[in-house]
Amino acid sequence: MKVLYCDVCKKPIENPTPSRNYFHIADIDVCEPCHDDLALALKNTLRTKKPFDYSWHDELTMKILHDGMQRGKIELKAKR
Numbered sequence: 001m002k003v004l005y006c007d008v009c010k011k012p013i014e015n016p017t018p019s020r021n022y023f024h025i026a027d028i029d030v031c032e033p034c035h036d037d038l039a040l041a042l043k044n045t046l047r048t049k050k051p052f053d054y055s056w057h058d059e060l061t062m063k064i065l066h067d068g069m070q071r072g073k074i075e076l077k078a079k080r
């Protein structure tokens with residue numbers, strides 16, 4: 001059985017299915033709960049930024065993921 005490890009929480013993802021129970025963003029594998037957290041963290045941060053711009057949307061996604069990998073979890077609250 002194929003097992004993949006989430007790069008953020010390091011938990012194993014059994015029978016990984018792309019876009020179903022894990023997500024591959026750039027070179028990072030993210031499990032579903034962490035991907036949900038990422039979406040929430042993005043939403044919390046995007047709320048404070050206007051106008052919406054995809055260039056920093058991608059930048060922010062990577063920043064949240066890299067911070068998440070260091071902490072072992074995604075930080076939901078936007079940092080000031």
Ligand SMILES: [Zn+2]
Binds near residue numbers: 008009010030
């Ligand atoms: Zn995870």
